[in-house]
Amino acid sequence: MIAGIVARNAELAAMGGVRVLVPPGDDMALVELAGRRVLCAADQVIEHRHWDAGTPLELVARKALARNVSDIAAMAGVPSCALATAAFAADAREADAEAIAEGFRRAGREFRCPVVGGDVGMHAAAGAPLVISVSVLAEPGPSGRVVTRAGAHPGDLLCVTGRLGNAWGAAGTGRHLSFVPRTAEALELVRILGDRLHAMIDISDGLAVDARHLAQSSGCSVEVDAAALPCAQGAAWQSALGAGEDYELAFACEGMPPAEACGTPVTVVGRFIDRQPPWVTAIVDGTRLDAGNLGWEHGLPERAP
Ligand SMILES: [Mg+2]
Known part of the structure; x- marks a missing residue:
């Protein structure tokens, strides 16, 4: 599905003054924005799929950010910041949101990748699964090298x-x-x-x-x-x-x-x-x-x- 989104939007990227250097399909997209190369990616975790019921939500938030930062590692990037959204069940408790906020705060400090914005929404239904989505921005490391999935040779x-x-x-x-x-x-x-x-x-x-x-x-x-x-x-x-x-x-x-x-x-x-x-x-x-x-x-x- 991601490939389809990219195909439909590829020609539009230039409208925002963005040059896509590595399109989605790798661990992150690499774009050139205002003369700087920026790595960007989004990923989500879904209750019952990426964590079991009863898992402390602070740890769920940590995992949501950590797996995005792991994609930064895969490209040999350096984390800059993140955005996060959470979709809660209609009967979610205030304490759930606070646990997630605290999990992001601690993980952002641990990974040097602070969550600087986002959104919180509610499902219409009680008991609906919690979904947390995180987007990350990163820069190439000191060498300027970005490592992609392509490039392995026979014999490597x-x-x-x-x-x-x-x-x-x-x-x-x-x-x-x-x-x-x-x-x-x-x-x-x-x-x-x-x-x-x-x-x-x-x-x-x-x-x-x-x-x-x-x-x-x-x-x-x-x-x-x-x-x-x-x-x-x-x-x-x-x-x-x-x-x-x-x-x-x-x-x-x-x-x-x-x-x-x-x-x-x-x-x-x-x-x-x-x-x-x-x-x-x-x-x-x-x-x-x-x-x-x-x-x-x-x-x-x-x-x-
Ligand atoms: Mg990955």
Whole structure:
């Protein structure tokens, strides 16, 4: 649907004096505005889909902002500010709005990305799901480099930061509520790797799906070694590859990456190869499996894992 919106509005962008340098379809759009390059993106979280009932709303607000800041990390950007909207059920309590406001205040300070405006609305119905939408603005980092999903070459290594899998946790109380977006690590990778860093994405839908995004955007395929996956505690390789909500970075790198970035471990988990179906292959005990459809894609009927 996003592609359709872009196609219908592409010719209108110039009316606002905006040049679209990277259109939506990457983690963020990059536009040139009054001579400056600005990264912008919007993302939303929906009750029962992105958090379980009973989750403190301060943490929900934090997650709503954090996953947007994770998209900034994916582009190697530096957060500027955010806007937020919330659509409450008709029977929502005042305390709910206050919890969300406080969650945004704390998260804005933590991520150096203050929420500077927005809107609050009410559903007509009692019990309607809470929906929180956040838009973020960011600037390129000190090097001026913006890293997109396109640019991986056959022979590049597929690398990830941190640990993967089991992010939803027991009863929905796992890392997806507490992760720290990898903005510092992304800038460090740009600094260390320079032009050897070819493409990057953050892992929201699961490594299999997000590696497929890297591969498809770059016109490559990618092989993932299941045995190399840095599994989080309690996570099997299937969860590390497909469960999603990790908000780590996955990137294509020419030659070996550093062992860590800003203290966060970096692991080589696969390799890009010439384009050939399938897009993503998992190598499990010497057997090759089509892994491109593992993982969570928002918009499907299933809830996040
Ligand atoms: Mg993303």
